[in-house]
Amino acid sequence: MAQEILRVEELKKYFLTSRGTVRAVDGVSFALEEKETLGLVGESGSGKSTTAYTVVGIYAPTAGRILFQGQDISRPVNKRPKALKRSIQIVFQDPGTSLNPRRTIGQILELPLKVHQIGTRRDRKHRVTELLQLVELPADYQHKAPHMLGGGERQMVAIARALATEPQLVILDEPTSALDVSIQAKIINMLLKFQQEMGLSYLFITHDLSLMRNVATRVAIMYLGKICELAPTKQFFHNPLHPYTQMLLSSIPVVSEDEEDLKPEKVVSRGEIPSPVNVPPGCRFHTRCLEVGAGCREREPEMVEVEPGHFVSCLKFSPAGAFQAASAGSEEVDT
């Protein structure tokens, strides 16, 4: 069994606003093993990015614990030791805004080295060239400004910057969703290569399930601040259990018949994700669920392990017949 690098326990992050408390992340637990890729998938408003940001320390958690290699790091980044920050890095979604437009690529790549006092000035210059080489960009790019690069190239720079401090855990927040598929393919393959060579662990945030099928070791689906299903990739796609997962999978437009066959029988998607200010009582998904039972509106389901490593949070799978009791008042019974 591989070593665990990150453990998140009952993580909560609330934001206080004039319109009420936004329960962006509302009790999320998962663990990430060394050298694995955990795909955290969800629609906008599901809390996937907030989870990621809390792990890197951009936000302080409201409740819950974050453990990195067994060490408690549940606090914002300015209260974390510097060595720790070196080990956890993030790549943001939009490389157009995550790179300082007034610095050259060389300066951008050198900054993390300076902050962590890695090497002498000459070493650092050398390392910048090395980093550019690593992401297959020409060395003279260090004199260019970010706006002179294409979107894909900028994202390569952002990745190189994240790797500059030789981290162990890299959080990828939709690193390719702003890019075209032909460029996405290149970046993803590069990320997978780095993972192999450097033994990196990835927490991969995305809304693209087809991408996760090809990249992740395990996939977790988030909905309205909670994880509703978590499973090893293969099981996840061949035996999706949560009604939301089934709805998501059947909504994906695909390009071949083989893929069409893999999708669960057409589940008609309906409704929209509710506001995280007014989280529905009971199961959060009951307002859109096609198999909703009476109990779903009152009882919040717990995570149940249905098969080894495959967790679902749905009353249908809860022990002690919770759903049978629930479905008594419903016309739609689980088949």
Place this chain on the structure above:
Amino acid sequence: MTSPLLHIQGLHVEFKVYEGLLRVLNGVQMAVHQGERVGLVGEAGCGKTTTMKCVLRILPSPPGRITVGRITFHGQDILKMSTQHVQRVRGRGIAMIFQDPTAALNPVFTIGDQLMTVIKYGSRENLGRKEVRARAIAVLQEVQLPDPERILTNYPVQLSGGMRQRVCIAMALSTEPEVLIADEPTTSLDVTIQDQILRLLGELVEKRQTAVIFITHSLGVVREMADRVYVMYAGSIVESAPKEELFGNPLHPYTQGLMRAVPKLTGGGIAEGIPGRIPDYLNPPPGCRFQPRCPQAIEGCELSSPPLVQVRPGHEVACFLFRES
């Protein structure tokens, strides 16, 4: 076959910028027949939206300029029409749904103000205020928005992204156009909402027999929405075929590369993407514009640009690897 409803022939567009001339469109060819569902796929910057702006004559000029080309609608050249005539074509003849519903709606007017203006000036008859309102409510119902009377009084910020896009669809269809241009209508939406919007759009155009040009960068969306697919690269159509033919037997090296690069739900890893990037329109590569990135380039590809030729019934490719059948 009947003559196409909308026909784009040899469309060339240039943009004049400080650095020089950007030769963006390089002879676009496209035909849309009555009631046909056409998909236009291509990556960012390939000229999909520019082409459609020419169709509606909303290309900002300067800096843009149509140098050569013809766009006919019902046999009449849109590019030569008087301003009044074009205004009648917009809306009633050809309507458009934009990618970002937030930017397409004016934030300081209510949905009712905006929708009713479109109906009042866009409809063929002269409608009174009550009739306009009744029609607005009817179209909002048609796009399955709950409580349409309340929505008429709402401002765009009060609606979610999916609801805003439904409003835009209602607006575009309220004047019963013959051709609907949908420019990446679901790109900014989540996949479950995308599914709902695509289904709705499909049903509405089916019912009205409206011809649709579906612009997208997603091959999956095109496969669900179009009967015929045009693939665009760097300002020209490189391949066009009926949907089954294109997905079953893609011929152009660019189309093939694109298909490989799409992550599949069945797994199997991700193929290497297409090397390089979309060309610089200031100095486009000589000959075929895909030639510098093409894994199958042969001698002569850099000499002249390949014409779009029919290689199988209904399947056209612009590549020197294929000969006219």
